[in-house]
Amino acid sequence: MPRGITEPDSLGRFGPYGGMFVPETLMSPLQELASEYARIRRDAGFHRELNYYLRNFVGRPTPLYHAQRLSKEIGAKVYLKREDLCHTGAHKINNSMGQVLLARRMGKHRVIAETGAGQHGVATATVAAMFGLECVIYMGAVDMERQALNVSRMRRLGATVVPVTAGQQTLKEAISEAMRDWVTNVRTTHYILGSALGAHPYPMMVRDFQSVIGREARRQILAAERRLPTHIIACVGGGSNSIGIFYPFIKDTKVRLIGVEAGGEAIKPGRHAARFAGGHVGILQGTKTYVLQDADGQIQLTHSVSAGLDYAAVGPEHALLRDLKRAEYHHISDADAIRGVNTLCRLEGILPALESAHAVAYALKSKRQFKPRDIVIINLSGRGDKDVQQMEAWDAAHTQSGGKGA
Numbered sequence: 001m002p003r004g005i006t007e008p009d010s011l012g013r014f015g016p017y018g019g020m021f022v023p024e025t026l027m028s029p030l031q032e033l034a035s036e037y038a039r040i041r042r043d044a045g046f047h048r049e050l051n052y053y054l055r056n057f058v059g060r061p062t063p064l065y066h067a068q069r070l071s072k073e074i075g076a077k078v079y080l081k082r083e084d085l086c087h088t089g090a091h092k093i094n095n096s097m098g099q100v101l102l103a104r105r106m107g108k109h110r111v112i113a114e115t116g117a118g119q120h121g122v123a124t125a126t127v128a129a130m131f132g133l134e135c136v137i138y139m140g141a142v143d144m145e146r147q148a149l150n151v152s153r154m155r156r157l158g159a160t161v162v163p164v165t166a167g168q169q170t171l172k173e174a175i176s177e178a179m180r181d182w183v184t185n186v187r188t189t190h191y192i193l194g195s196a197l198g199a200h201p202y203p204m205m206v207r208d209f210q211s212v213i214g215r216e217a218r219r220q221i222l223a224a225e226r227r228l229p230t231h232i233i234a235c236v237g238g239g240s241n242s243i244g245i246f247y248p249f250i251k252d253t254k255v256r257l258i259g260v261e262a263g264g265e266a267i268k269p270g271r272h273a274a275r276f277a278g279g280h281v282g283i284l285q286g287t288k289t290y291v292l293q294d295a296d297g298q299i300q301l302t303h304s305v306s307a308g309l310d311y312a313a314v315g316p317e318h319a320l321l322r323d324l325k326r327a328e329y330h331h332i333s334d335a336d337a338i339r340g341v342n343t344l345c346r347l348e349g350i351l352p353a354l355e356s357a358h359a360v361a362y363a364l365k366s367k368r369q370f371k372p373r374d375i376v377i378i379n380l381s382g383r384g385d386k387d388v389q390q391m392e393a394w395d396a397a398h399t400q401s402g403g404k405g406a
Contacts, residue, residue: 261332
């Protein structure tokens with residue numbers, strides 16, 4: 001694995017962020033996991049096995065596609081890293097495949113996961129079916145309704161999908177339920193956390209498994225252009241797809257790394273999920289990072305048209321990258337994300353996930369900053385089949401309310 005300037009210390013701290021802020025009952029399984037991951041991280045046999053499945057099952061390497069009409073619209077040479085072409089339709093399977101192989105080496109015969117947009121749940125259900133493991137997916141009831149297609153896919157793959165009705169009934173609550181399950185069943189169960197957040201070693205481990213995106217993109221852009229990109233843009237929820245493409249470029253300081261959060265309806269409490277725009281440093285679900293919280297430290301409600309970006313905290317490595325001014329973070333509204341979907345559909349014939357559309361929308365809104373010689377890579381983290389009903393509902397609601405729509 002490449003080593004960047006943000007490698008965590010032995011306690012999993014990325015500078016002041018990260019760590020293991022968990023109940024005592026979780027310390028032992030986390031330490032076991034950290035020890036086992038440290039071993040397989042150096043195991044050439046493990047990586048051969050992982051690369052075999054990434055190539056022959058997941059469909060890697062994914063293409064780096066020169067989007068000619070989008071390039072003309074933006075005024076720079078734009079490439080799309082096509083993670084939407086992975087088996088199951090998103091980058092999530094890179095991490096699920098790595099973690100399921102780790103779980104098998106640890107002798108676990110049951111896996112659990114949380115999911116928001118459903119893509120991580122589908123990826124985990126897929127690899128569990130592939131290896132014959134019992135699989136339980138926790139998903140907020142609100143997310144189950146707006147991502148019904150992925151719920152059906154998970155169940156078809158043999159997973160038990162458990163609706164979570166506590167709190168806001170979205171990703172934060174799903175993670176809490178998965179952690180409760182893991183504490184109860186740790187001897188038989190591995191928790192395949194889906195993003196670069198939570199307690200150590202998850203932020204590092206998920207980043208490592210997702211960094212295949214950036215390693216491929218680096219080789220591909222050098223082959224195509226014989227130079228590195230000037231900009232890399234990716235959406236940021238927990239932050240797995242973005243840290244996956246950023247990490248192999250961190251030392252290349254002339255490459256601007258741009259993360260795009262969910263601006264929702266407005267940067268006001270309960271109406272967005274832009275942690276850097278409206279949050280403060282705090283602790284949530286095992287890690288210290290930027291969190292949307294009130295003056296008393298209570299976690300605020302979040303909102304995004306995209307289920308996968310609708311989370312109150314951001315991965316700790318992103319927080320350090322921002323402090324170091326090595327990456328910059330912006331936010332995009334629901335309306336602009338919908339416009340991003342429609343523009344990519346009509347210019348390139350590609351239907352992106354609502355999450356990925358935030359990155360596309362940022363490039364479109366910021367096109368005046370680009371020069372003709374610039375090379376921009378947008379990480380297209382997933383495809384948008386799962387979001388069609390959500391987008392139709394958004395269009396209908398905004399047409400009825402007299403909005404301009406998309």
